[in-house]
Amino acid sequence: WKSNYYIRARAAKVSNPRTPKQQEQRGKFATAFSFLKAIKPFIRIGYKEFTQDKSAFNAAMSYTLKRAVTGSGKEIRIDFNRVLVSMGTLMPIFEGTATQNGNKMYFNWQDNSGMGNAEDTDIAMLLVxxxxxxxxxxxxxTALRSSQHAELQLPSDWQDDELIAYLSFCSADGNTIANSIRLSVSVIDTPENEIEILTEPIPKNYKNPTSIKKKGTQIQIKQNSSYAPPKDIRTWKFKPPQ
Incomplete structure (x- = not known):
């Protein structure tokens, strides 16, 4: 890998290659690999800061196996709250929402340009x-950090599925990436001419509603997930994958 040379040794014979612990490790590896394979092109960008000694995909595998794969036996699964689809030294955002309306996902966030190395020209990276x-x-x-809003087209047959949304940022020069965050997803059904409420920037005192009234119509909100920002965002520190 990148001018490094390796010597292959013949693998030692294992007396019991299918012990419960070995099977569990293989199950965790398969679970992480299956998830990351589905987003591999995104991972190449999301983990590009860690390609000096390994590939971006391997860096993502290392983090996911250690931090985001949970359970044991037949209960092995991905903890999507712990997943990072991108990781790096760029300041992330700490407040945002994702709203699904028909075949689109609307992302909104609070602009924190000027905090740390966050710039208003940072480019938003969306994943569902x-x-x-x-x-x-x-x-x-897609949009800039200062835009506070972006949208992503969804396949037409996704409306009844459970969707998980992530938001990250990349610097304008492409050299630094932010840790992704999982956004709370709300599902609504609103006519196209009434969706302006979804495209407004997220206010500083925003609280996720359980319902929204618009033009006399009650719109029910379904909460699928949530992201809790740290109590003091000044304490945020970048942690590289192990």
Missing amino acids: YNKDKETAVYDTK
Whole structure:
């Protein structure tokens, strides 16, 4: 790998290659690999800061196996709250929402340009993972951090599936990446001419509603997930994958 040379040794014979612990490790590896394979092009960008000694995919595998794969035996699964689809030294955002309306996912966040190395020209990176179909859609070159809003087109047959949304940022020169965050997803059904409420920047005192009234119509909100920012965002520190 990148001018490094290796000597292969013949693997030692294992008396019992299918012990419960070995099977569990293989199950965890397969679970992490299956998830990351579905978003591999995104991972190449999301973990590009860690390609000096390994590939971006291997860096993502290392983190996911240690931090985001949970359970044992037949209960091995991905903890999507712990997943990082991108990781790096760029300041992330700490407040945001994702709203699914029909075949679109609307992302909103609070602009924190000027905090640490966050710039208003940082580029938003959007990803929506379909937990039921085990596939994803994403856009790595969408709105700026200062825009506070972006949207992502979804396949037409995703409306009844459980979707998981992640938001990250890349610096304008492409050299630094932010840790992704999982956004709370709300599902609504609103006519196209009434969706302006979804495209407004997220206010500083924003609280996720349980319902929204608009033009006399009650719109029910379904909460699929949540992201809790740290109590003091000044204490945020970058932690590389182990």
